Every structure is written in C-alpha cells, then in structure tokens.
Amino acid sequence: MAEKQSQLNSAYYGPSIPPQDQSYQRRGRSRSCCYRLFKCLFKTTVSVILIIFIAYIIAWFIFYPRSFKLHVTDAKLTKFNFTTNNNILQYKLDLNISLRNPNKKVTIYFDKIKANALYEGQRFDTESLTELGFKVDRKSTxxxxxTFAGQQLIELDAHEISNFNEEKSAGVYSIDLRFYLRIWIGIGDFITGKYKPKVKCELEVPLSSKGNSSTARFETTRCHIYYLITRNHRYV
Structure with a gap:
C-alpha cells in the first residue's frame, strides 16, 4: 500500500515529445514571408492599375475628344452613261472634300485614305486621296x-436599270461613297490607340453639261462616321 502511495505522489510528466524539426520551422516561415510578399505586390499592382484607369477616365472627360467631321463640299459629274447591251458604266466625277477637327485640345492624325464610289450598291471605282499621312490641328479644316474617271463593268437588274433611267431623266444620280482610313487622337505628346472609322456618304449629284445653266446644283453633304478600335498606343 505504501508503494502504491509513493507512486501516486511521484511526479508524472507523460510521454516524452521529440523537439520539432528546425528545418520544417524555417520552411514555414519562408512560405509565410513569400505569401505576404505576393499579397503586397498584388495589392500594389491592383492599386496602380486602378489609379491609371481613373486618371485616364478623368483625362478623357476633361479633353472629351469629338469625332472629326467629313463633308463633300462640291461634286461635279460630267459623264455618267450606262449601256445595257454590255453593262458598261462610263463616268467622270470630281469631288471636293473637307475634314474638320472640332476639338479645342486634341489633334487628329490621319493615315492613308481610300474611297470607293458605288452605284446601286456596286463599286465602280476606288481612288486613293492621299499617299502620306497628315494631321489636322485643333479647330482646323x-x-x-x-477624281473618279473611267469605265467599269457593273450588272444592274431590271429594277436598277429602271432607277437609272429615272435618274437620267431627272439629271440627278444617287452615288454612294465609302471612305476607309486610320486615325490617331493626339493629346499633347501622347497619341491614343488606332481608330479605323468607316465613312459613308450618300450623294445626290446632278449631271453637269456644257451650255446647261438650268442644271441643279450640288448641295454640301455631311457623311456618317462609324468607329472600329484597335488597342494600340504610341508616343510621338
């Protein structure tokens, strides 16, 4: 009985626990540091992106670039003959065109410009208006x-031939233009991404003939502009 009492009164420390591996502790601390570093870098990157985006939006609303305006200010049609036996259209059309930059703080840079001339939805000529790029300064034109001149094979159905004959009698022809170009918007030394607007013009062009002073006059026509955007940015 005394032996049992002495055993109960003796200190009991339980099973021995081996000390933790120090290399394991170092790996844990290393992973924790990497995680905190990655988290800090991620927050910093997101913050920078948000700041740049907000600054871009603010700058956009401050400058608020407006689209350029394209007008056909004059059109002279001296030949527009269509022969039904061989479906050949003979034509001679001269155009004066204006490009207007209405912005006070923005410069617009234009690349090569090509124009298609169409009759009844069919292209009969393509001309390059300029081979070199140019810019239109603020509040400038x-x-x-x-000039479209030559002859072209086009196929008109009975309804379209009837329309042609009616326009021939009236002396005024419906001719469409499609302009293809690339532009950049300049704000100071920074130039925005490349824009590819499509420009459509619906013209009513009277046929001019020598000695005919009663011919209707062409009226300046504003064209419609539609935009496609590519995400490129560059500096000058």
Missing part, C-alpha cells in the same frame, strides 16, 4: 480632292 483640311481639304482634299478626288
């Missing part, structure tokens, strides 16, 4: 000329 740039003028271009284009």
């Amino acid at each position: 740039h003028f271009l000329n284009a």
Whole structure:
C-alpha cells in the first residue's frame, strides 16, 4: 500500500515529445514571408492599375475628344452613261472634300485614305486621296480632292436599270461613297490607340453639261462616321 502511495505522489510528466524539426520551422516561415510578399505586390499592382484607369477616365472627360467631321463640299459629274447591251458604266466625277477637327485640345492624325464610289450598291471605282499621312490641328479644316474617271463593268437588274433611267431623266444620280482610313487622337505628346472609322456618304449629284445653266446644283453633304478600335498606343 505504501508503494502504491509513493507512486501516486511521484511526479508524472507523460510521454516524452521529440523537439520539432528546425528545418520544417524555417520552411514555414519562408512560405509565410513569400505569401505576404505576393499579397503586397498584388495589392500594389491592383492599386496602380486602378489609379491609371481613373486618371485616364478623368483625362478623357476633361479633353472629351469629338469625332472629326467629313463633308463633300462640291461634286461635279460630267459623264455618267450606262449601256445595257454590255453593262458598261462610263463616268467622270470630281469631288471636293473637307475634314474638320472640332476639338479645342486634341489633334487628329490621319493615315492613308481610300474611297470607293458605288452605284446601286456596286463599286465602280476606288481612288486613293492621299499617299502620306497628315494631321489636322485643333479647330482646323483640311481639304482634299478626288477624281473618279473611267469605265467599269457593273450588272444592274431590271429594277436598277429602271432607277437609272429615272435618274437620267431627272439629271440627278444617287452615288454612294465609302471612305476607309486610320486615325490617331493626339493629346499633347501622347497619341491614343488606332481608330479605323468607316465613312459613308450618300450623294445626290446632278449631271453637269456644257451650255446647261438650268442644271441643279450640288448641295454640301455631311457623311456618317462609324468607329472600329484597335488597342494600340504610341508616343510621338
């Protein structure tokens, strides 16, 4: 009985626990540091992106670039003959065109400009208005000329031939233009991404003939502009 009492009164420390591996502790601390570093870098990157985005939006609303305006200011049609036996259209069309930059703080840079001339939805000629790029400064207007001349095979159905004969009698023809170009918007030394607007013009062009002073006059026509955007940015 005394032996049992002495055993109960003796200190009991339980089973011995081996000390933790120090290399394991170092790996844990290393992983924790990497995680905190990655988290800090991620928050910093997100913050920088948000700041840049907000600054871009603010700058956009401050400058608020407006689209350029394209007008056909004059059109002279001296030949427009269609022969039904061989479906050949003979034509001679001269155009005066204006490009207007209405912005106070923005410069617009234009690349090569091509124009298609169409009748009844069919292209009968393509002309390049300029081979070199140019810019239109703030609140400025740039003028271009284009000439479509020659002959082209086009196929008109009975309804379209009837429309042609009616326009021939009236002396005024419905001719469409499609302009293809690339532009950049300049704000100071920074130039925005490349824009590819499509420009459509619906013209009512009277046929001019020598000695005919009663011919209707062409009225300046504003064209419609539609935008496609590519995400490129560059500096000058």
